[in-house]
Amino acid sequence: NDESVVVSIQGEKLRNCQYLALQAYAERDAVLVEANASRIDRQANGQTKPIGTYNIGQWRVWPADGAQRVKVFVKHSCAGRLVITKVADVSLVEPTK
Helix, strand or coil: CCCCEEEEEEEEECCCCEEEEEEEEEEECCEEEEEEEEECCCCCCCCCCCCEEEEEEEEEEECCCCCCEEEEEEEEEECCEEEEEEEEEEECCCCCC
């Protein structure tokens, strides 16, 4: 059973860097495990965007069963330097009252 979650992401691109990839992780007991991510609101085109604020879309992340959090990172190449930015960090655990 590959339980999934949908993460809605938006953010601001601050530097003129080339987009490389998006990578999702499911966090289980403080350990990050690579997860799959697929854009569900439209087809992901993987294009490098200019500086600005963007709706990055709705992404289905799986497997998420047993995870306490889901984290999504975007990788860019900035003048030959790899830059990894966290664009989502979502708790899957209900807060205690």
